[in-house]
Amino acid sequence: MTQAPVLVVVDHHEGAPTPPSTEALTAARTLAAGAPVAAVWLGEQGPGEAARTELGRFGVTTVHVPELGGLAPQLAAVATEAVAAVVAATSPQAVLLVSTYAGKELAAGLAVALGTGAVVDADRVERRDGAVAAGKTVLGASWETVCTVTGPLPVVALRPAAVDAEPAPAAGEPEVVGVPVVFTDRARAVAVVERTEYPATGQVPLAEAQTVVVGGRGTGGDFTAVEELAGLLGGAVGATRDVTDEGWREHSAQVGQTGVTVAPRLYIGVGVSGAVHHTVGMQAAQTVVAVNTDPEAPIFELADFGVVGAAEDVLPQAIETIRTYRGS
Numbered sequence: 001m002t003q004a005p006v007l008v009v010v011d012h013h014e015g016a017p018t019p020p021s022t023e024a025l026t027a028a029r030t031l032a033a034g035a036p037v038a039a040v041w042l043g044e045q046g047p048g049e050a051a052r053t054e055l056g057r058f059g060v061t062t063v064h065v066p067e068l069g070g071l072a073p074q075l076a077a078v079a080t081e082a083v084a085a086v087v088a089a090t091s092p093q094a095v096l097l098v099s100t101y102a103g104k105e106l107a108a109g110l111a112v113a114l115g116t117g118a119v120v121d122a123d124r125v126e127r128r129d130g131a132v133a134a135g136k137t138v139l140g141a142s143w144e145t146v147c148t149v150t151g152p153l154p155v156v157a158l159r160p161a162a163v164d165a166e167p168a169p170a171a172g173e174p175e176v177v178g179v180p181v182v183f184t185d186r187a188r189a190v191a192v193v194e195r196t197e198y199p200a201t202g203q204v205p206l207a208e209a210q211t212v213v214v215g216g217r218g219t220g221g222d223f224t225a226v227e228e229l230a231g232l233l234g235g236a237v238g239a240t241r242d243v244t245d246e247g248w249r250e251h252s253a254q255v256g257q258t259g260v261t262v263a264p265r266l267y268i269g270v271g272v273s274g275a276v277h278h279t280v281g282m283q284a285a286q287t288v289v290a291v292n293t294d295p296e297a298p299i300f301e302l303a304d305f306g307v308v309g310a311a312e313d314v315l316p317q318a319i320e321t322i323r324t325y326r327g328s
């Protein structure tokens, strides 16, 4: 069995690894089967003490910090060359990332740079007959596929919430290693000149939420009950493209082909028809509940539980029942 590490590109926010990154580290430990799990930390600064402790808790033995020389790791070309430098220095058996927009772009860029292949939006990764195999659901959750990368180094981007994050049986103290990177002119061609951080909403980020309540055109633009239900369930609010096109919600709430991909334990679609452009972004949800006035709506084909009824009748009843059940 190879002792080459499994390398995980760790996303971090405010100095801490994100929950989907701890999920990827959990998957990496299983894949590594005793070989080391190493992390790549892309940032102007390396991981602080709390981040190192958290990475150690999830079994990371080494954190590689590419020397960015002032370049912004948010730029795909910079991130690609930085991670490629770590790959060259460590010869890993596989690279795992989180399947966010940026993670998918990085996975694709890495595959091109390293002359290999990438699987994105994977919901599991395992060894099959010695090869790294990544599973993903496709075509409106009607098919489960397993892909192997036949190139020299498998690159797999895992969907947030696809794997349960579990700390390693024994926490360690990872070593932090700087990695020199010689950036090309391509990476230097763009500079970030300004950044605006949106204020935190206090809500779980949509892509990471275990419960997502999506409002569609059938809400008529009134998201009061959708928000209340999501809040009660500790979940996030999503929207269809019709809703974001109408300006009823921000584009960042859009779930689907041209929006965010979600893989929650529970998806509740309220006044959502279930067009394929939407369902490709939620097909990995474990349990799907749909509320729609039209019994023929395509969303019911995906739904585990369907309620034929108007959102304005059904949601208040659901909210009241949950409150009664919880005694609040």
Ligand SMILES: Cc1cc2nc3c(=O)[nH]c(=O)nc-3n(C[C@H](O)[C@H](O)[C@H](O)COP(=O)(O)OP(=O)(O)OC[C@H]3O[C@@H](n4cnc5c(N)ncnc54)[C@H](O)[C@@H]3O)c2cc1C
Pocket: 215, 216, 217, 218, 219, 239, 240, 241, 242, 243, 254, 255, 256, 257, 258, 259, 270, 271, 272, 273, 274, 275, 276, 277, 278, 281, 291, 292, 293, 294, 297, 309, 310, 311, 312
């Ligand atoms: C290239 C391309 C990319 C796209 N990308 C996306 C994407 O990323 N995400 C996305 O969502 N869409 C996307 N779309 C649009 C997509 O095809 C659908 O048009 C869209 O998802 C429909 O949104 P909807 O379900 O809210 O609206 P509709 O299709 O109009 O459905 C509204 C539903 O609400 C029901 N309804 C009406 N009144 C009520 C009520 N009172 N209570 C309960 N139910 C009610 C109706 O029966 C209906 O089923 C894309 C389209 C294209 C062409």
